[in-house]
Structures are given as C-alpha cells and as structure tokens.
Amino acid sequence: xxxxxxxxYLATWTLVALSPGPAVMFxxxxxxxxxxxxxxxxxxxxxxxxxxxxxxxAFGLAALLASYSGAVTAIRxxxxxYLMYLGAKMLIAKPRGSETVIAAPTPRAHGSLVLxxxxxxxxxxxxxxxxxxxxxxFIRPDYPLPLxxxxxxxxxxxxxxxxxxxxxxxASHGARALKGSRALAWVERAFGGALIFFGxxxxxxxx
Numbered sequence: 001x002x003x004x005x006x007x008x009y010l011a012t013w014t015l016v017a018l019s020p021g022p023a024v025m026f027x028x029x030x031x032x033x034x035x036x037x038x039x040x041x042x043x044x045x046x047x048x049x050x051x052x053x054x055x056x057x058a059f060g061l062a063a064l065l066a067s068y069s070g071a072v073t074a075i076r077x078x079x080x081x082y083l084m085y086l087g088a089k090m091l092i093a094k095p096r097g098s099e100t101v102i103a104a105p106t107p108r109a110h111g112s113l114v115l116x117x118x119x120x121x122x123x124x125x126x127x128x129x130x131x132x133x134x135x136x137x138f139i140r141p142d143y144p145l146p147l148x149x150x151x152x153x154x155x156x157x158x159x160x161x162x163x164x165x166x167x168x169x170x171a172s173h174g175a176r177a178l179k180g181s182r183a184l185a186w187v188e189r190a191f192g193g194a195l196i197f198f199g200x201x202x203x204x205x206x207x
Contacts, residue, residue, distance in 0.1 A: 001138075001140065001143055001147070001148045001151050001152075002140060002143070005138050005140060006151065006155075008138065009138045009152055009155060010155055010159070012134070013155055013156055013159050013160075014159050014163075016130075017159045017160045017162075017163035017164075018163055020167075021198065022083055022120055022124060022195070022198045022199075022202070023046050023117075023120060023121065023124075023160075023164060024163075024164060024167050025191060025194045025195050025198060026042055026046070026086070026116070026117060026120050026195065027039050027042055027043050027046070027117075027164040027165070027167055027168045027171075028167050028168055028170070028171035028191060029086075029090060029171070029188070029191035029192065029194075029195060030042040030113060030168070031167075031168035031169070031171040031172040031175065032171045032172065032174070032175040032187055032188050032191055033090070033093075033175075033188055033191075034109075034113070035172055035175075036165075036168060036169065036172050037110070038109075038110075038113055039164075039165065039168035039169075039171070039172065040165065040168075041109075041110040041111075041113035041114050041117070042113045042114070042116060042117040043117060043161060043164045043165060043168065044114050044117065045113065045114040045115060045116060045117025045118035045119070045120070045121070046117040046118070046120060046121050046160070046164060047117075047157050047160060047161055048114070048117075048118050048121075049117070049118050049120070049121025049122050049127075050121065050153065050156050050157055050160065051153065051157070052118075052121075052122065053121070053122075053127060053128055053131055054131070054149060054152070054153045054156070056128070057131060057132060057135055057149070058145075058146070058149050072125045072128075072129070075123055075124075075125040075128075076125045076126075076202060076203070076205070077203065078123050079120075079123030079124050079125065079199075079202055080199045080200065080202040080203035081199065081203075082119055082120070082123050082199070083120065083123075083195050083196070083198050083199030083202065084195070084196045084199035084200065084203075086116065086120075086192075086195050087191075087192040087193060087194070087195030087196035087197075087199060088192065088196065089192070090188055090189065090191055090192025090195065091189050091192040091193065091196075093188065093192075124202070126202070126205070135149070135152060138152065171191075174187065175187065175188075
C-alpha cells in the first residue's frame with residue numbers, strides 16, 4: 001500500500017471512529033455500568049466484529065450479502081431489536097445504592113460483554129455496507145490484495161480501539177464522579193435511552 005493511500009485511509013477512518021454511533025454508546029454504557037474492564041470486554045467484541053466483516057469482504061461474502069436486499073433488511077431489523085433490548089436492560093436495571101461501587105464484571109460476565117459487543121457490530125448492516133463501499137476506494141491493483149486488507153484492518157482495529165476506549169474512559173470518569181449520587185442511575189438510563197434511539201434509527205432507516 002502506498003504511503004499516501006495509507007495516510008488517507010488513516011484520516012478517513014479516524015473521522016469515522018470519532019463519530020458517535022451504536023458502538024460508541026455501547027462502550028460508554030458498559031464503562032458507566034462496569035468500569036473500564038467492562039468497556040474493554042465490550043470493545044474487544046466490537047473489534048472482533050471488524051475482523052469478521054473484513055474477512056467477509058476479503059472472501060466476497062459481503063458483496064454477495066449486499067446483493068440480497070431481504071438479507072440486509074433482516075440483519076437491520078435484528079440489529080435494531082438487539083440495540084433496543086440492550087437499552088431496555090439498562091433502563092429497567094435496578095439502581096445501585098449510594099454506597100455501591102461500580103461493579104467490575106466477573107470472568108463469565110466478560111465473555112457475555114464480548115458477545116454483546118460482537119452482536120452490536122454484526123447486526124449493523126450499515127457497517128457492512130459502509131466497509132464494502134469504502135475499501136475498494138483504497139485498493140491499489142498494483143499491490144497484493146491480502147496485504148492491503150491486512151493493513152487497513154490493522155488501522156481500523158487500532159483506531160477504533162483507541163476511540164472507543166477514550167469514550168469509555170470519559171464515561172467511566174463521569175460515573176465515578178457521580179458515585180453515591182442518584183444522578184448515576186439517570187446517567188445509566190440515558191445510555192440505555194441512547195441505545196434504544198440508535199435501535200429505532202436503524203429500524204426505520206432505509207438502505
């Protein structure tokens with residue numbers, strides 16, 4: 001991959017990563033609820049989703065899926081319902097008492113958060129279609145395709161990981177500052193409401 005192409009992709013994906021969306025809201029909500037360990041587990045699932053999506057692009061599966069509008073619609077509906085489910089869980093979760101500390105997830109809960117993050121990514125057809133439309137613009141026919149995809153995947157994972165954990169750090173600091181206050185419960189409900197909002201937005205969006 002040429003240096004100018006690499007830098008252009010780096011700048012493009014940095015802007016994408018900094019734009020708030022379902023993945024950002026999910027990472028921030030887990031940071032507010034479980035601290036940075038929970039956010040890191042959820043973020044790992046999101047990044048694993050990138051690996052799978054890039055793999056699908058490399059093997060042509062993404063293009064095949066995108067050609068079937070019914071499959072994309074089904075993924076969109078499932079993704080929207082899943083986001084709303086996660087948001088509803090936060091809304092109805094029992095508020096923690098003033099003396100309760102932010103609970104770090106257990107090893108078993110870590111695995112659950114990884115799967116939740118993976119689910120958020122894989123049930124978002126906009127990510128699949130966006131990556132499918134974006135990557136060809138940076139592919140150079142005079143360079144090996146697997147190497148170019150590997151470089152872009154590495155950039156995507158690193159930039160997204162940094163951005164998501166930075167957002168999560170802000171949420172974690174905010175939650176700790178509000179520890180012992182009823183406002184913390186409302187912050188968690190706000191994140192739950194944001195996930196429901198993104199779910200509704202995805203549900204009623206057009207391709």
